[in-house]
Every structure is written in structure tokens, then in C-alpha cells.
Amino acid sequence: METSLLLTDLYQLSMLHSYFRRGMEETAVFEFSVRSLPATRGFLVAAGLEQVVEYLETLHATPEDLAWVAASGRFDAEFVERLARLRFTGDLDAVPEGTLVFPDEPVLRVTAPLPEAQLVETRIVNLLHLQTLVASKAARCRVAAGDRHLVDFGLRRAHGAEAGLLAARAGWVGGLDGTATVLASARFGVPVSGTMAHSYVLAHESEQQAFADFARDRPNDVVLLLDTWDTERAAQTVVRLAPLLAREGIEIRGVRLDSGDLAAHARRVRDLLDRGGLPAVKIFASGNLDEHAIAELVAAGAPIDGFGVGTRLDTSADAPYLDCTYKLQEYAGVPRRKRSEGKATWPGRRQVFRRHAGDGTIAGDTVTLAGEPGDGTPLVQPVMRRGARVTWVPTAAESRAHALAQLATLPEGLRLLDATVPYPVEIGVALRELADRIDAGAP
Amino acid sequence: METSLLLTDLYQLSMLHSYFRRGMEETAVFEFSVRSLPATRGFLVAAGLEQVVEYLETLHATPEDLAWVAASGRFDAEFVERLARLRFTGDLDAVPEGTLVFPDEPVLRVTAPLPEAQLVETRIVNLLHLQTLVASKAARCRVAAGDRHLVDFGLRRAHGAEAGLLAARAGWVGGLDGTATVLASARFGVPVSGTMAHSYVLAHESEQQAFADFARDRPNDVVLLLDTWDTERAAQTVVRLAPLLAREGIEIRGVRLDSGDLAAHARRVRDLLDRGGLPAVKIFASGNLDEHAIAELVAAGAPIDGFGVGTRLDTSADAPYLDCTYKLQEYAGVPRRKRSEGKATWPGRRQVFRRHAGDGTIAGDTVTLAGEPGDGTPLVQPVMRRGARVTWVPTAAESRAHALAQLATLPEGLRLLDATVPYPVEIGVALRELADRIDAGAP
Numbered sequence: 001m002e003t004s005l006l007l008t009d010l011y012q013l014s015m016l017h018s019y020f021r022r023g024m025e026e027t028a029v030f031e032f033s034v035r036s037l038p039a040t041r042g043f044l045v046a047a048g049l050e051q052v053v054e055y056l057e058t059l060h061a062t063p064e065d066l067a068w069v070a071a072s073g074r075f076d077a078e079f080v081e082r083l084a085r086l087r088f089t090g091d092l093d094a095v096p097e098g099t100l101v102f103p104d105e106p107v108l109r110v111t112a113p114l115p116e117a118q119l120v121e122t123r124i125v126n127l128l129h130l131q132t133l134v135a136s137k138a139a140r141c142r143v144a145a146g147d148r149h150l151v152d153f154g155l156r157r158a159h160g161a162e163a164g165l166l167a168a169r170a171g172w173v174g175g176l177d178g179t180a181t182v183l184a185s186a187r188f189g190v191p192v193s194g195t196m197a198h199s200y201v202l203a204h205e206s207e208q209q210a211f212a213d214f215a216r217d218r219p220n221d222v223v224l225l226l227d228t229w230d231t232e233r234a235a236q237t238v239v240r241l242a243p244l245l246a247r248e249g250i251e252i253r254g255v256r257l258d259s260g261d262l263a264a265h266a267r268r269v270r271d272l273l274d275r276g277g278l279p280a281v282k283i284f285a286s287g288n289l290d291e292h293a294i295a296e297l298v299a300a301g302a303p304i305d306g307f308g309v310g311t312r313l314d315t316s317a318d319a320p321y322l323d324c325t326y327k328l329q330e331y332a333g334v335p336r337r338k339r340s341e342g343k344a345t346w347p348g349r350r351q352v353f354r355r356h357a358g359d360g361t362i363a364g365d366t367v368t369l370a371g372e373p374g375d376g377t378p379l380v381q382p383v384m385r386r387g388a389r390v391t392w393v394p395t396a397a398e399s400r401a402h403a404l405a406q407l408a409t410l411p412e413g414l415r416l417l418d419a420t421v422p423y424p425v426e427i428g429v430a431l432r433e434l435a436d437r438i439d440a441g442a443p
Numbered sequence: 444m445e446t447s448l449l450l451t452d453l454y455q456l457s458m459l460h461s462y463f464r465r466g467m468e469e470t471a472v473f474e475f476s477v478r479s480l481p482a483t484r485g486f487l488v489a490a491g492l493e494q495v496v497e498y499l500e501t502l503h504a505t506p507e508d509l510a511w512v513a514a515s516g517r518f519d520a521e522f523v524e525r526l527a528r529l530r531f532t533g534d535l536d537a538v539p540e541g542t543l544v545f546p547d548e549p550v551l552r553v554t555a556p557l558p559e560a561q562l563v564e565t566r567i568v569n570l571l572h573l574q575t576l577v578a579s580k581a582a583r584c585r586v587a588a589g590d591r592h593l594v595d596f597g598l599r600r601a602h603g604a605e606a607g608l609l610a611a612r613a614g615w616v617g618g619l620d621g622t623a624t625v626l627a628s629a630r631f632g633v634p635v636s637g638t639m640a641h642s643y644v645l646a647h648e649s650e651q652q653a654f655a656d657f658a659r660d661r662p663n664d665v666v667l668l669l670d671t672w673d674t675e676r677a678a679q680t681v682v683r684l685a686p687l688l689a690r691e692g693i694e695i696r697g698v699r700l701d702s703g704d705l706a707a708h709a710r711r712v713r714d715l716l717d718r719g720g721l722p723a724v725k726i727f728a729s730g731n732l733d734e735h736a737i738a739e740l741v742a743a744g745a746p747i748d749g750f751g752v753g754t755r756l757d758t759s760a761d762a763p764y765l766d767c768t769y770k771l772q773e774y775a776g777v778p779r780r781k782r783s784e785g786k787a788t789w790p791g792r793r794q795v796f797r798r799h800a801g802d803g804t805i806a807g808d809t810v811t812l813a814g815e816p817g818d819g820t821p822l823v824q825p826v827m828r829r830g831a832r833v834t835w836v837p838t839a840a841e842s843r844a845h846a847l848a849q850l851a852t853l854p855e856g857l858r859l860l861d862a863t864v865p866y867p868v869e870i871g872v873a874l875r876e877l878a879d880r881i882d883a884g885a886p
Contacts, residue, residue, distance in 0.1 A: 002605065002608070004626050006625040008598075008624075009625070010623050010624075011637035011640055014637055015639060015657075018657055022656060028642075028646065068628075122598055122599045126600070133602075155450070156568040156769075157572050157767070158602065159573045159601065159602035159603065160573050160608075160609050161603075162445065164450070164569060165603075181450075181451075181452065183450045185515075186449055194454035194455075194457055195454055196454055196458060197561075198770070199561060203557060217461035217465070218457050221517075227784070228783060229782050259786050260784035315602070315764045320758040320760050321754045321760060328646060331646045336645040338641045338671050339672050340702040341702045
């Protein structure tokens with residue numbers, strides 16, 4: 001993970017310079033929210049909190065950072081000195097990772113001296129945005145796949161190294177079973193798995209030799225890739241090879257299809273395997289998959305036991321960004337609100353209460369001022385106080401368990417892949433009144 | 444930049460394990476190509492070569508990497524030992540960064556012992572894919588903007604830290620003027636600029652006070668954000684404030700619009716500024732911009748001097764991934780080719796020749812076997828031999844100059860934002876014959 005303090009926008013440093021000079025270091029409250037959902041989404045799964053906490057705990061300028069600032073010609077020595085001493089000393093409140101969230105709801109709140117709370121905007125948005133985006137997409141894949149196996153294959157076309165790592169983490173949090181990305185296992189404990197590439201087959205003299213070599217060298221997890229030349233012919237090779245390997249105590253666990261009409265290939269391959277006495281060999285499919293393709297294959301009754309989802313998951317291809325914000329809600333005890341066209345925000349420190357129906361499904365949320373009473377369960381919880389954790393910050397594994405439990409509370413309409421009726425999010429009376437009071441007295 | 448050797452797919456390690464055991468360490472040739480263009484693209488700008496070279500030069504397993512591999516239970520001690528000694532000892536050939544490239548063309552070639560060439564697949568694709576994607580999008584923004592100022596604002600919604608950094612770099616290579624991302628300036632020398640955020644205005648008692656404070660604290664680059672509450676009222680505040688600041692020797696360089704109908708606001712603000720005696724104050728616009736929005740504003744004659752492009756650039760929102768591959772072309776002297784449905788590849792070591800028309804515009808390419816004669820300029824050039832650079836690898840600044848010169852060679856049809864007639868890329872006779880020979884003798 002990149003930890004340089006300079007991983008921010010230049011205007012943050014410019015504003016900090018001004019804040020320091022003027023002693024504008026009163027307490028500021030910023031909140032992260034998603035303004036609206038992409039047309040194709042009915043819900044989001046909040047993710048990335050663990051990385052935000054780590055970022056805030058370790059925030060500091062390195063000697064290299066300070067050298068760049070000093071040499072840039074844009075800042076004075078006093079600013080460099082202030083930046084050298086800057087640490088995050090504030091409070092953090094957030095909804096737990098893995099929680100379902102909706103537009104206009106506070107997902108995370110930073111309460112800190114203005115310069116600190118301002119500086120961290122860029123990276124906090126960067127971390128929460130990506131992981132929430134991918135965890136939400138992964139949750140849709142999970143809904144589509146039922147209990148079939150789901151693995152992230154997306155590192156190569158993820159947007160850089162960190163995107164690949166965090167997509168593997170967020171995908172797991174959102175409900176996948178694991179990833180192919182080795183480093184995500186080492187860093188975050190995401191279960192890792194993999195098969196073979198076309199190049200392995202191509203580097204051999206024959207497909208049968210490639211399959212045999214792989215099975216003998218990697219006997220504990222034999223999954224063979226069938227589509228280098230001809231999928232069904234490769235399946236016949238598997239059938240011929242299996243008894244030879246069985247005599248050596250090697251079991252072929254599965255085969256992978258990666259191109260063509262996956263449902264048709266899966267049916268023909270299933271038939272060949274079954275008739276060849278290999279009913280236990282599983283069929284995995286990959287290649288341009290997303291929640292819609294998975295849902296179609298499942299609906300068609302394709303005999304596929306697991307899916308590899310890659311590019312379209314890691315880039316959230318149908319909706320590669322969220323309209324999210326980190327906005328000043330209060331400064332020096334005074335609530336604040338911008339009213340830019342189409343981008344107005346609700347002021348003050350906010351809380352969201354969630355109500356549930358008798359069957360446990362979620363029934364509606366109310367966003368109101370923090371401290372006001374509400375109907376249901378408050379979602380925003382204390383995480384850090386004065387720069388230090390005051391609660392256990394769940395790991396990816398724990399957040400995944402929470403997310404899966406949350407997915408079970410989705411009412412039927414929200415589980416559909418084509419978003420239909422939006423989930424009801426009301427704005428509480430106290431919050432509306434505050435907004436009206438600010439507007440009445442605004443410049 | 445992430446440098447762990449474990450930033451790869453598990454199957455690469457599984458295949459390496461098998462290759463090592465069997466002594467499959469003959470020379471392999473892999474090539475990176477883009478299989479097809481997104482519907483909205485007529486050309487690509489190759490980018491990311493500098494990062495690939497740095498990755499290959501420094502490739503090694505750290506003690507932590509090896510500890511994970513050893514503890515994973517998936518590999519034997521001999522494999523750990525081989526991994527510990529693994530370095531990149533091969534050759535690299537590539538088209539220079541900033542060069543226009545088209546489908547089916549070799550963009551980069553790795554020639555190395557099979558295990559090395561295989562292992563690096565994931566990260567090479569990861570690096571080239573992102574930067575080529577963003578540089579190509581940036582080039583389209585440059586075409587749309589003419590010579591107006593163009594700055595990347597996208598870090599916060601880029602997919603993680605590295606995506607933000609590399610998007611800032613690739614955006615600059617593709618023709619932008621700079622970025623707001625400070626670390627991209629420190630790391631890659633990208634010119635950095637910035638204005639102020641709404642929070643700066645909101646944290647002040649009044650907009651006028653905010654503008655005055657900012658101008659006095661940051662007098663060398665005063666660009667004021669107008670849309671916190673009411674864009675035209677803010678412009679009137681600028682007009683009132685300018686003479687007061689001028690007496691202090693402070694010049695307001697520009698204003699920024701960030702919401703609403705940008706063309707309409709720009710006209711009204713331009714009028715207010717001109718009538719207020721501020722014809723030299725520039726107008727910058729931002730907010731959900733991409734090449735199409737820029738082209739519309741330019742076509743409408745909106746008096747806008749510069750654009751901030753953010754999320755839609757950094758995520759390449761309309762086409763967030765490329766259909767790109769890194770495929771085995773040859774092993775142990777024998778050309779290879781896969782024929783998966785819809786994913787067949789051309790075999791062997793390839794070169795691409797580019798022809799130009801009399802006016803200097805590009806007229807057509809031919810992809811053929813390396814070493815065969817061709818008509819035009821060969822694009823694939825030696826970069827590394829035996830693991831070391833044999834040529835100067837251009838910096839981002841140099842690649843940007845090359846890319847801008849390349850953009851000038853686009854014929855009119857390819858410069859259009861709505862891709863029309865595809866650029867002609869022929870497959871040479873020698874390459875077709877080789878593919879036929881392989882198919883005739885294929886299993």
C-alpha cells in the first residue's frame with residue numbers, strides 16, 4: 001500500500017497552508033457518502049474501512065515528502081515544519097465494513113482539526129470508493145451464483161497493483177470465495193486458487209502431455225484448461241487420461257472452460273465426463289463473466305460448478321465509479337452545507353437508522369442528526385478517538401461474514417440484478433429543519 | 444509502486460513449479476497485444492513501458508515473499524530455492540511509449556527462459572493495460588480540447604493509489620498538461636496544479652472572506668471556486684474583490700466552475716468578469732467531464748480556458764478495460780498458436796510496419812514475422828537484452844512529446860471522437876503462411 005502523505009491533491013496542501021497561517025484549526029466534521037447509485041445498482045456494500053484506519057493511524061510525512069514540498073517553491077519553511085509534525089489526532093466513526101448502504105447516507109465521519117480532516121480527503125475517498133464499488137459488484141455476483149464457487153481472476157486488468165489487491169480483498173468481502181492473486185492471500189488472508197494458462201498447454205508437445213505433466217506436478221489441485229484448441233476434444237483427452245492418473249493416486253478435480261458458448265460447452269463436456277466415468281470432475285467457467293452472464297448460465301441450467309470473474313469485477317465494468325463525496329458538514333461547531341446545482345448536501349453530523357420487517361429483511365432507513373432519537377438500529381459506530389482505535393476493526397474475513405449476513409436481509413426486489421424500486425431512505429425532521437435554518441441564514 | 448514477486452496469479456507459480464521440475468526452461472517468446480478496440484475508440488496510445496522495464500530490472504523475491512510460498516503448503520523447498528534465485532535475464536522489445544497502436548499489433552515482446560517469461564505476465568499486462576487505457580482516453584480529451592489547458596483531477600476516484608499515480612502519468616503522456624496529484628509530480632515529474640475545494644469556502648464566515656484569505660495566502664496562483672452556493676453571485680464577489688487585491692499586488696488568475704450548465708455559467712461569468720474589468724481572468728471548468736463533454740463545450744463556443752478531467756479519465760469510464768493479451772508465440776524455437784473460439788492468436792515473433800501518406804498522416808500497418816522485410820517503418824524496437832537496458836527508455840516527458848507528434852499524424856477520420864472507419868491493419872503473407880502451417884500440423 002502506498003503511504004506517502006503526498007498521495008493527495010495539490011489543493012489540499014494549498015488549503016492547509018492557508019489554514020495553518022490563519023490558525024483555522026478548529027474541529028471540522030467531514031462525511032463520506034454516495035450521492036446516487038449507478039443505474040444498474042440497487043444497493044451498495046460498504047468496504048475499505050480497515051485500510052482507512054491503517055492510513056489514518058500511520059499518516060505522516062517522510063523526509064522525501066518534505067524534501068519535495070520544500071523544493072517545490074510553493075510553500076514556506078513554516079509550512080514544511082507544520083507538515084513534518086502533522087499526525088491524525090481526530091475521531092473516526094463509520095458503518096461497519098460489509099454493511100448495506102444507500103444514497104445520501106453517512107458511511108464514514110472524520111472529526112478532527114480542520115487541516116487534518118481536509119488533508120485526508122483524497123486518500124479516504126480513494127480507498128472507500130474502490131472497495132465499496134467492487135464489494136458491491138461481488139455481492140451481485142454472489143446473488144447470481146447462489147452457492148456456486150466464485151473466484152476473482154481480475155488482477156491483470158485491474159487498474160494497477162493496488163486495485164488488483166484491494167479488488168481481491170473487496171471481492172472476498174462482498175461474497176466471493178477467493179482470488180487468484182497471490183499477494184492478496186499474503187496481505188489479507190484471501191483464499192487463493194488457480195488452474196493453468198493456455199501457454200502451459202502451448203509449451204508442451206501435445207495437450208495430453210500438458211495435462212499429464214500438470215497433474216503429476218500439481219497432484220493436489222488438478223484443474224485442466226480445455227479450450228486451447230478444441231474444448232470437447234480436450235474433454236475426451238481428460239477421459240482417456242483420468243484412469244492412468246488414478247492408478248498413480250492422482251485425481252482430476254476439475255476442468256475449466258474459457259471461451260465460446262459456455263453453456264453449450266459445459267453441457268457437452270459434462271456429458272463426456274459423465275459417460276467417461278468422471279461424474280465427480282467439476283466444471284469451472286471463465287471469460288468475460290459478470291453477474292448477468294452468471295445469472296444467464298444458472299438460469300439456463302448449465303452444469304457449471306464454479307465461476308472465475310475477472311476484468312468485469314475488478315474494474316466494475318458496467319459502473320466503474322460511484323458518485324461519492326467527502327463533504328464538510330460542520331466547522332467550529334457550526335453546521336455547513338453547499339448548494340451547488342445538483343450537488344447540494346445535508347449539513348451537520350449525521351446518523352442513519354435502519355428498520356427491519358418481521359422476516360428480518362430491511363424495510364427502510366432514516367438519516368437524521370447524530371444524537372437525535374431514531375427508529376431502528378443506528379449504523380454509524382465509533383472507530384477511532386483521538387487518533388487511536390477504540391474498537392476492534394473487523395478483518396476482511398469478519399467483514400465478509402457480516403456482508404453475507406447482510407445480503408440475506410435484502411428484500412426480493414433489491415436482490416434482482418435489474419434494479420427496480422429504490423430502497424426507501426428518508427431524511428429525518430431534525431436534519432431537514434437544520435438545512436432550512438442554514439439556507440435561511442446563508443450568504 | 445508495488446514490487447512484490449507475489450503480485451501475480453497463483454497459476455503462474457503452479458506452472459513455474461512444473462516448468463522447473465521438468466527443466467522446461469528453453470526460450471519462450473510472449474507478446475502483448477490488444478485484440479480489439481472498445482466500440483468508442485479508433486486508436487490507442489501505447490503507454491507504461493518505463494514501468495515494465497523497472498519491474499523486470501528489479502524482479503526478485505523478498506524474504507517475506509519466500510516465507511509465504513514456503514508456508515503455503517503448495518510448493519516444495521526446491522521451488523522456494525529456485526524462486527529465490529529467479530531474476531529476469533531475458534530480452535524485451537517494444538514499440539516506444541506514446542506510439543499509436545491498433546488491434547492485433549505486437550506492442551511488447553518478452554523473450555526469456557519460459558519460467559521468467561511466464562511469471563511476469565500478470566504484472567506486465569497490469570502495467571501496460573492501465574496506462575495504455577488512460578493515455579488513449581487522455582489523447583481523445585486532447586483532440587477535443589485543442590490547445591486549451593487540460594489537467595487530471597481523478598486521484599480520488601481512481602482505482603487505488605497506483606491507479607491514481609499511473610493515470611496521472613499516462614494522462615500526461617497522452618497529452619494532458621498536468622495533474623492535481625502531488626505524488627505524480629514527485630515520482631514522474633508531471634506538472635502539478637490545483638485550486639481550492641468547496642470545504643475551504645464553507646469553513647469561512649463568507650465566500651468573500653474565503654476568496655480574500657486564499658488570494659492573500661496563495662498569491663502566486665489564485666484560482667477561485669465559484670459554485671459553492673451561486674456561481675454568478677460568486678463571480679460578482681470576484682469583481683468586487685479584484686481591485687482590493689490588486690492594490691496589494693495580488694492578481695486573480697482564474698475562476699473555476701464545477702456544477703450546473705457549464706456553458707451557460709461560463710458565458711455569464713465571462714460577461715461579469717469582462718464588464719468588471721477582468722478580461723485576463725481565466726475560466727476553468729470541471730465536473731463529470733470527458734472528451735465528449737469537452738467537445739460539446741468547445742463546439743458551443745463556451746468561453747472556457749481550461750478543463751479539469753477526473754473520474755471519467757482515470758477510470759476510462761466509457762471503456763474501463765481493453766481486451767488485451769500476453770500470449771506465447773514461440774517456445775524452444777517452435778512457433779505456437781492457440782485457436783480458442785473468438786480468441787485465436789497469430790503465431791511467432793512479430794513486427795509491425797507503418798506506412799505514411801504524403802501529408803505525413805498514417806496510412807496503414809502490416810503485421811508480419813520479425814525479420815521479414817516490410818513496407819514502411821518498423822515499430823517494435825530492442826529495449827533490454829539479457830536483463831539489462833540496451834537503449835534509453837524515454838521518460839514520461841519524452842513519451843508525451845512523442846505522443847503529441849503521433850497525434851498529429853492521425854488522419855481526420857481517426858481523430859473523430861465517434862470512431863468511424865477502422866484503421867487498416869494487414870496481416871503479412873509470411874505470418875499467414877506460418878499460421879496455416881501450424882494449423883495443418885496442429886493436434
